[in-house]
Amino acid sequence: MKIFIEDINIFYLTLYGGIVIGFLLDFYRALRNNFKILKYVTFIFDIIFWLIITLTIFITINALEKFDLRYYHFVALFLGFILYYNTISKYILMFFNKIISFFTRLFKKAIHYIVDLLNNLYYIFIYSIHLIFDIICYIPSIFSAKNRKRKNKKGVKI
Numbered sequence: 001m002k003i004f005i006e007d008i009n010i011f012y013l014t015l016y017g018g019i020v021i022g023f024l025l026d027f028y029r030a031l032r033n034n035f036k037i038l039k040y041v042t043f044i045f046d047i048i049f050w051l052i053i054t055l056t057i058f059i060t061i062n063a064l065e066k067f068d069l070r071y072y073h074f075v076a077l078f079l080g081f082i083l084y085y086n087t088i089s090k091y092i093l094m095f096f097n098k099i100i101s102f103f104t105r106l107f108k109k110a111i112h113y114i115v116d117l118l119n120n121l122y123y124i125f126i127y128s129i130h131l132i133f134d135i136i137c138y139i140p141s142i143f144s145a146k147n148r149k150r151k152n153k154k155g156v157k158i
Helices: 002-034 039-065 071-087 089-150
Strands: none
Touching (some): 002 039, 002 071, 002 089, 071 089
């Protein structure tokens, strides 16, 4: 009886692994909905996603059974995924979409403010250099022009 109860516990834990796979799928779907990617790059991200899912399955099975693979592991993973997908998947997907869109808007606003700040600092820097250049170059030339006007053609001051 003890072995049967352990198998049931492992079945439930593997069921949770299927729920985690559904959770990861919703996160991936939300990323794909919010970030329009080229088809070639999507293929690469699909491969990365399935590698992560495979890693999740292997970690789940290794943590539970030390790679003693049984048929009910696949049944439990499938049932966990179907259970998750048919119950709370749409709510989790909406939540992920809202979170990702919030952070993308926040990131865009932060970049916009940083660009505006750098633009203003650029003009402050350029106008400061322009003022220093005017002080160094033009003001002495103004005084020397006044001195030249006071002299007549023969060089005598009036």
